[in-house]
Amino acid sequence: MATNKIGLNDKKVVALVDQLNDLLANYQVHYQKLRGCHWNVRGNDFFTLHVKFEELYNNAQLTIDELAERVLTLGKSPYSTFKSYTEVAKIKEIETEGMAPAKMVDAILEDYKTLIDLEREIIENASENANDEGTADMITGFMKFQEKTSWMLRAYNGNK
Secondary structure (H helix, E strand, O other), X not given: OOHHHHXXXXXXXXXXXXXXXXXXXXHHHHHHHHHHHHHHOOOOOHHXXXXXXXXXXXXXXHHHHXXXXXXXXXXXXXXXXXXXXXXXXXXXXXXXXXOOHHHHHHHHHHHHHHXXXXXXXXXXXXHHHOOOHHHHHHHHHHHHHXXXXXXXXXXXXXXX
């Protein structure tokens, strides 16, 4: 790796880049789950959730691109195959066809919990070990969006 082009210590950034690639894999599976929810939502919640799932997968797509570009900035190649994504990701695929809308929302909430947990670990590693405030700041932005969206989705489903 050649991270020294932006002034970071190569050895300290290696583990961080691996964490970013793992997060990228989780986002890719999450993205596809959101697409499935968007395509397969049915019932009285259709108009509300169809639009919301599209908003969320569009946000995930932008996040995926930022993650991949940060991995490249730090000197490594991002994962780019579904085989890699599904082997590494903690988030698992689900079948959304026939799934109740409330269950779809619950599945997305579970994904956000996983993503937030991974992001907190990355922020800690980026700040405390790698002195990489650029990565920490980027990940903090992702996490803030997910925390707020989680609150909204819980409220939508009648959860606190």
